Amino acid sequence: EQLMSAIREAVWNHDSKKVKALVEQAVAEQVDINTIVNDGLVSGMNALGAKFKSGEVFMPEILVSARAMGAGMAVIKPLLAQAGIKEKGIFLIGTVKEDLHDIGKNIVNAIFEGSGYKVVDLGINVPSEKFIEAIEEHKPDIVGLCALLTTTMVNMKETTAAIKNKFPGTKIIVGGAPITQNFADEIGADAYAQDAAVAVEKANMLIG
Numbered sequence: 610e611q612l613m614s615a616i617r618e619a620v621w622n623h624d625s626k627k628v629k630a631l632v633e634q635a636v637a638e639q640v641d642i643n644t645i646v647n648d649g650l651v652s653g654m655n656a657l658g659a660k661f662k663s664g665e666v667f668m669p670e671i672l673v674s675a676r677a678m679g680a681g682m683a684v685i686k687p688l689l690a691q692a693g694i695k696e697k698g699i700f701l702i703g704t705v706k707e708d709l710h711d712i713g714k715n716i717v718n719a720i721f722e723g724s725g726y727k728v729v730d731l732g733i734n735v736p737s738e739k740f741i742e743a744i745e746e747h748k749p750d751i752v753g754l755c756a757l758l759t760t761t762m763v764n765m766k767e768t769t770a771a772i773k774n775k776f777p778g779t780k781i782i783v784g785g786a787p788i789t790q791n792f793a794d795e796i797g798a799d800a801y802a803q804d805a806a807v808a809v810e811k812a813n814m815l816i817g
């Protein structure tokens with residue numbers, strides 16, 4: 610637990626080298642990989658996300674801490690493959706049409722990867738047709754839609770409808786600052802997640 614709190618602290622201090630070294634140490638001490646990801650890296654990032662929302666920390670700190678978390682994830686990723694940990698499923702994600710925000714999406718991605726999902730990232734400004742093509746190609750277990758603008762929420766609605774129309778069984782999770790559970794219900798998404806950790810929990814439930 611002491612080591613996990615050191616990892617969280619190193620993420621807050623955006624000290625990539627220290628995060629990497631501490632994660633390597635935890636791996637050497639045979640700490641469970643899920644513990645390292647969830648109690649160390651993700652929990653560090655989530656705490657910072659909460660502080661960002663309350664105005665205690667600012668954007669540049671989020672960015673550098675996300676990079677520090679990435680340095681830790683880079684140690685973990687090859688181990689997941691080596692350990693032959695069965696892939697939980699394929700998670701296909703993108704920021705909807707006309708929306709260029711991707712910082713939150715990238716955090717969501719890192720956390721899905723760390724939790725054993727294969728992530729297919731379509732990037733930003735993704736039109737419905739591109740989601741449809743990618744679903745055909747990758748056959749994801751879960752599709753994630755991200756929107757940060759009140760003006761692009763309507764595109765999230767349109768994309769959800771297009772996907773459900775073409776592939777009715779597709780499980781869709783939506784998220785991003787302006788999104789709410791009410792909105793998710795209204796547009797027929799399967800789940801809403803307010804942060805990356807909750808998104809993984811809901812994905813696990815949807816495929817479980």
Ligand code: B1M
Pocket residue numbers: 658661668671702707708709710711712713714716717752753754755756757758759760782783784785786787802803804805808
């Ligand atoms: Co923009 N922007 N921005 N911006 N930007 C906001 C969103 C805004 C609230 C700022 C403001 O006015 N106060 C505002 C939206 C207002 C509104 O719609 N009501 C806004 C605006 C207006 C704009 C422009 C229109 C500005 C302009 O040009 N006039 C423009 C639009 C561009 C476009 O998209 N077409 C624009 C541009 C930009 C930048 C390019 C400068 C930059 C984006 C850089 C990038 O992403 N690469 C940017 C940024 C950085 C922001 C703020 C400051 C921060 C967003 C962010 O990254 N948050 C934002 C203000 C704010 O939020 N305080 C703002 C950190 C991130 C970790 O949180 O993305 O919420 P978030 O992700 C969280 C959760 O939401 C959740 O998990 C994440 C981790 O916990 N989550 C999911 C996210 N996606 C999920 C998906 C899931 C599940 C959970 O499942 C699939």
